[in-house]
Amino acid sequence: MLHRNSSLSPLLAPRSIALIGASENVARIGGRPLRYLREAGFKGAVYPVNPNRETVQGFKSYASVGVLPETPDVAILAVPSSGTIQALRECAERHVKAAIIFSAGFAETGDEGRAMQDEIAGIARESGMRVLGPNCLGVFNAATGYYGTFSAILDTEFVKPGPVAIISQSGAYGSHIAHLARQRGLGISHWITTGNECDIDVAEALQWVVGQPDTNVVIAYAEGIRNRDVFLEALDTARAKEKAIVFMKVGRSEVGAHAVSSHTAALAGSDAVFDAVFRQYGVYRARTTAEQLDVAYACSRGIYPAGDRLGIFTLSGGFGIQMADDAALAGLDVSPMPDAAQEELKAMLPYASPRNPVDATAQALTDLPLMTSYIRAMLEKGGYDMFAGIFGSGPASPTFAVSLRQALEGATAGQGGRILSLTMSASSEIVRSYEEKGFLVFEDGSALVNALGALAHFRKSFDAVKRATETLEEAPRLSLDGDTFSEYGAKSVLAKAGIAFPREALVRPDEDAGAAAATIGFPVVLKISSPDIAHKTEIGGVIVGVKDEDEARHAARTILDRVREKRPDALIEGLIVSPMITGGVETIAGVVRDPVFGPMVMFGLGGVFVEVLKDVTFRVAPFDRTEAHRMIREIRGFAMLEGVRGAPPADIDALAEMLSTLSRFAAANADMIESIDLNPVLVLPEGKGVALLDALLVLRKD
Template identity: 65%
Template structure:
């Protein structure tokens, strides 16, 4: 039903334009003009009580006077009369509408209240709303332009494989222009603005579902419905459709600006970044990068691996591109020895390794160029190929023979990923593109695009089973002590050091003897979060007498320092050494719910912020990818003679914590396991401390 309503909004057979204007330069005049000039085949009903006709079409005084119920309505009216217009649309039974005007939630409390009232009226009447504060939608294949964007003043958009969804109408228009300039067409274009109803996540899901869409360019300042957003990304990944994202608000200043723009919830930028990695989408850092990668993915062809071959007629350019490819995570593997020998025999002063440099001789003898390219494709085993052509294709006498020689080298490799760095007029570039080449002026842009294609291919190939969170626990009421938190987390599969909760020094000495020395003592209270600050931790106790004395002194000291705290007793724990110290945590993200954090402990998390995130729940394969993302992951592999850590057990722990957090998302605000010692391979993972924070006001 949801998708059906979006269908009426984006692929309508009839449209009412409320506030339609005879002036084609006004907001109410532009969509009418665009649809008429683009040859929209559906019916258009201008609504304007002051005119009998608008732009040559019969006008109606009210939506209620229309001869039929249109599929959708465009509301080109001021904010003050939008509520009345939506009310009439609901009364008419119109299934969807676009609200252009601004002045709602982004403008303050009064505007926010009006937006909420309009949304409530539409929801009660079963009508879907796009906007407000948006530029509407475009469906070039139908000639439907429900927008007032000036990007259409000079030229309409061609139908094609690129879908665009954007919270910002201006940004959406800008990238639509750039896509058009790159020679690509657009499947559907949706701008969501303040998202009083239809969200970017829902728009993304709809555009991905269109068979003509091969790649989606998206722009967001914040995500309101994280679960829906993740489902849309997963739909794209499962369908082998690339999503290239521009997300602003990377800094605190940017996040504040985002909130003032479309009143979006910016959320944690690090978490958003992790969500894109988790679901195989690509985050572009610049608009140029976003366009470059969407251009590369628009063909819907992706490599089977990341081996990249470079053909050049200039050694300097080849070295530069090799650096760029390596930085993009590609494998610039050398040609096989036998193939190198053959190419050396053909051209003794060539460099046939990789980059494969045929020197300027290939310009004089195109058969050499063909032979070198053919050898790279037949014997190099490259998943991606790039040639550096410079300004050569700009020459009228050189461009066609060069292209033909290249194509001869590709015989039998029709679905290869092949790119060129060259500079030439657009008409010449289009000829190379027609032969299947991706053309860039800059080698760095080509390298990033190839790297993105390889990353997409890797994500598409994943076949990880989606884990089931399980049944929620009946969690205790109120704050939890460390002992209670550990009892709860043991049910989730978390392993802790051998320990016991005691109430006296004598009990502590007895338990320490059982556990084995040395031991650590920790005060146990749901009311004391920072134990060390009040002398609630004693380390490295090596005999029973020391344990007995330290326990009695700690209890006396803590009772004086925190007389109102509930003291459950003292935890006597084995004091472990060895392994790699890490940290595992969970926090409740406002957009995505429970998010698991992982990093190395100590200075790595405190100073270097070397951590990564995943939205819960996730499986063991995703946990392994998560572990490999931190910069210090090499420490887990064993350095300077240290044995490799038990990374498999660590991945198991991360997945188990994620499933526990997801199952109990309505109650848990946070989990902190710090430190977590990852012991040598085969010895498992042991958490030394635990904290669970519950949400306030939630029932058990």
């Protein structure tokens, strides 16, 4: 079989295309792609397959794939579901490299359809032929005129080639956003809809697309992800190559997730986990379609700001204030102009307010050369990474648009390293004229600032990869005696992986708990240790604050009596004697297995924080300490770890180290681990490390 990545090229950049079920009628699924290929002037060979005709839409028609003069790179199947398997087999026999299946009527319709889809997947696997769909809208590549799709949005107009790739599980969503992108004047490189994903999924399409030099940004839509490894690899590649991914992942809500599970065959996974993966890999998760388009538009030039300082220029105070508010929300820095520069601007326009937002008042519009000098001074002295100018409907007048554009060009000449952006309410023709001069143009100021925040976000994410120096060592594999672990057993296993627990002793039921406690040092805690008892406190299996040997002996007897009474079935390993550690900040950590992403490390503040506020965060395992630091800082109650109410700062470094070690262990044993709970994890004052007071390790059943 071909290498997976390169194997998508016949599908996405074919030299020859067969259209099976080609139709003369351009309104039909079998006619539309032929019309598009013809009108867009596709340079390669096009072979309609239709046994009933001599020609189709002016192309010579063939009776079957078998009789084509050459083996096509891709075959487009515009046949009903009932004829699909037969047609696909013929393609496989002819060694066609890739096939696109338009027809619906497969897994989405029930068991019978699912069986047919499985058969298609089997043909793909056995023949090495790659299959897109079924139930998809196909693909296109605007630059080569390759329109392997029947999407109706191309009825009126083709798209222009450009830096934006679109990958969508949903054909309708893909069509809609391509339509919006075209309206916005954005050029599209590749457009891929994956439908039922019996072979090629969004992850693999993404991986291919981020390797294409003509793509700067990817607009992606998915309801779930099938191939976790390829997906994460694609995200990694994108980040390393500085390609922005702007993702619409639906199924955030309970009702949405339920609808996903009935709509798609992909496992949805937990949405909180998706969210974490996007953060971890620097993917921008769009909340709305409008936002997705806005952010993709801002990224389309592949230029990112060096930092997050934003200079706002306005002719009306109100708009400037509104934009400053939005900037705070987007995490941008609207720091004031230096005092001396403010004085300089004051001298040019006495009634202006030159702090930042720099409000030149409407007066500036009456003297454009003055406005040019004013903005130039603002840019030269302000040191902003991004410039946003607010112009309203001023540029809407075609005559004024030209002089204003020249004034802005003059003001910003030689400021190429900066992101230059404007808001205006004008015709698309006028907007394009500003865009051609290097300005990002938005109608809405809030949308602009949000997109600038996204640019700063991508810059940080790209840079973080460049700076990363840590290599992740592989963790030891679990060696298993049984399938459940007592607390003591779990701790022993994790300790071998490098996770440090307080020194403690396991005392068998017939041994002297008093003597053992003395070696640990008082006060101590006594806990039952049994692989059968997960919730020790509930049956009185824990006694804290034990002060001397006698108390320890008495406590041991008490616990054993209680356990024997309440859980006579439980295998008793003995009692754990551990030092009584208090203080620090109570947190929790653990590992959960996500059906899509496998082992995810969870972290949160303990007690009411997790119970009331669900203040937890996740990361795909494994990850390094730097990523662990980012993870820890995502918690809403993070200030607790920095020290509140006079408490000293907690040992965040030690916590990060522990979380990274835990993640490496979870990754190395992903096939075996169901879950790990470390609760509580006391984060002690700086330099004193973390104290893990309890551990629960559950193995996978399957």
